[in-house]
Each structure stands twice: as structure tokens, then as C-alpha cells.
């Protein structure tokens with residue numbers, strides 16, 4: 001796989017392709033980052049962007065993880081002290097789950113976002129941006145309904161993080177895209193380069209296949225789940241037997257989260273996936289690529305129950321090393 005393919009594989013969108021091509025061809029000095037609001041336990045939603053960071057490291061990027069403590073505070077996630085403690089725990093979890101501690105720079109937002117220059121640049125951006133524009137950028141991220149001033153400041157700070165961290169590429173889930181578009185619009189007004197961005201797909205809720213998987217509203221797999229919990233959640237996951245639409249579904253957009261997890265979490269990290277089946281059901285199946293597994297599930301060759309047990313097994317193998325390391329601490 002060449003650098004461009006590695007950078008863009010499994011991305012839902014890149015802005016823009018030409019800019020990514022130029023970065024792929026750049027032999028050195030390329031830097032990318034993802035920011036996370038610190039939260040108690042890492043779940044597979046975090047790992048989607050973390051997997052992308054691992055791809056980017058392989059493609060020659062230096063990688064920064066921003067533990068966005070000030071952003072979490074602005075988003076009403078608790079006291080600043082509690083958020084700081086959570087941030088430290090999150091750093092250990094990312095390392096346990098495969099981000100190389102020697103190659104990844106972890107930065108706390110509060111390490112640079114409270115400096116004079118940053119604050120003055122933030123005020124300059126505030127002068128350039130209407131409240132309506134900032135609010136629109138936050139629509140997918142904010143937690144409450146009644147908009148606070150903090151929610152207008154939040155996306156402007158996220159935009160400003162990009163030049164202050166000196167990165168070429170901002171990575172995030174699709175819910176971050178409006179903030180990155182705002183950054184492209186407003187940063188030139190304070191003489192900063194508009195950033196290139198890459199967005200990972202959103203995985204649907206495990207139980208329903210509807211909407212976005214989230215630890216606050218539905219079922220997700222956490223990086224601390226035990227083998228039995230993973231099996232139970234995956235067994236209950238929405239995974240229709242064929243591609244035929246459910247007649248009772250009234251046109252609701254449903255994704256297949258089992259397939260999504262195979263595509264975005266399992267195949268990027270394993271060379272092949274073995275589905276174990278008794279001989280009377282056709283014997284074991286081995287897949288080297290995601291598309292073949294999807295085709296077999298859709299044709300009926302692969303039964304959802306067998307796909308689920310292979311998925312639970314693969315997820316457990318992905319999660320076990322970090323889970324054990326964290327238990328020992």
C-alpha cells in the first residue's frame with residue numbers, strides 16, 4: 001500500500017485530496033493530530049481515530065494526541081481538576097492500546113491554551129466569527145440544548161489548536177468536520193494557513209444500527225470490557241441476515257455495526273479473520289479482506305451468528321493486551 005492509500009484508507013472524507021497527496025509525497029516533517037475530550041474509559045469510538053493515527057505513523061507522520069481538558073471543561077464535563085485526572089488516565093489507555101509512547105506526543109490543552117498569545121489570537125478569531133457560524137460548527141458536538149457562550153468559544157479554540165500545535169493534518173470523526181471547515185474559513189483571517197483534515201466514519205449504535213455509537217446514549221464496546229461482556233454485546237448487536245431491507249423498518253437508515261467494526265477495527269489490525277464453523281455447517285472460513293466477508297454475509301453464505309462470534313473473538317484479542325496492562329497498574 002502506498003503512503004496515500006495508507007493515509008486515506010477507511011476515511012469517510014479528506015479535505016482536500018490534493019492536499020493529502022502533497023503531504024503523502026512530502027518525505028519528512030509531516031505532523032498530524034487528534035484531540036479528545038478526556039473521558040473515563042476509552043471505547044471503540046476513540047480507537048477509530050487512534051487506528052488512523054497508527055496508519056499515519058506508518059506513513060511517516062509525527063503524531064500528537066491532544067488531551068483537550070479545557071475543551072471538556074467548556075463542554076460542561078465536570079470540574080477542571082477532575083478532567084485533568086481523567087486526562088492522565090486516558091493517556092495511559094492510549095499507550096496500552098497501541099499508540100507507541102516513543103513516537104506519540106501527548107499534549108494537554110491547558111499546556112498552551114492559557115498562554116497570552118493564544119488568548120489574544122482567540123479573541124481575534126472571536127472578532128472574525130459570527131455567533132451563528134460558531135454555533136453551527138458545534139451542532140454535532142455540544143452536549144446540552146441551551147447554547148452557552150462556552151460553546152461558541154469551543155470551536156474557535158479547536159481551530160486555533162491547529163497552528164499552535166504546528167500540525168499539517170487534523171484528524172477526527174465526521175462529527176468534527178464542521179469545526180474543521182470553520183478552521184479553514186477563519187484561520188486565514190489571522191494570517192494562519194487553513195488546515196487539511198481527514199474524517200473517520202461514524203459507527204452506528206451496536207444494538208440498533210441507527211445513529212452514532214456513543215457511550216452516553218447506547219451500547220458501545222469499552223476497552224475495559226471483559227471477554228464475556230464483549231460476547232454478550234456483540235451477540236445482541238444488530239446484524240440482519242441479508243441485505244434485504246426489513247419491511248417494518250419504514251425506511252429508517254440502518255447501518256450494520258457488526259460489518260462496520262470488522263471493516264474499521266478488525267481488518268486494519270489483523271492479516272486475516274477466521275470464522276470457525278462446525279463441519280456440518282461448511283467448516284471454517286478464512287477472510288483476508290473485508291469485502292469478501294461482507295459479500296458472504298450478504299449472500300447468506302456466512303450466517304450472522306457465526307460472523308458475530310468471530311467478531312467477539314477478534315475484538316477480545318484486540319482489547320485483551322491493554323485490558324491486562326491496565327489491570328496490573
Ligand code: IYR
Nearest residue numbers: 034035036037068071158161
Ligand atoms: N471536539 C473534540 C475534542 C477536540 C478535538 C480537537 I482536533 C481539538 O483541537 C480540541 C478538542 C471532541 O468532540 O471530542
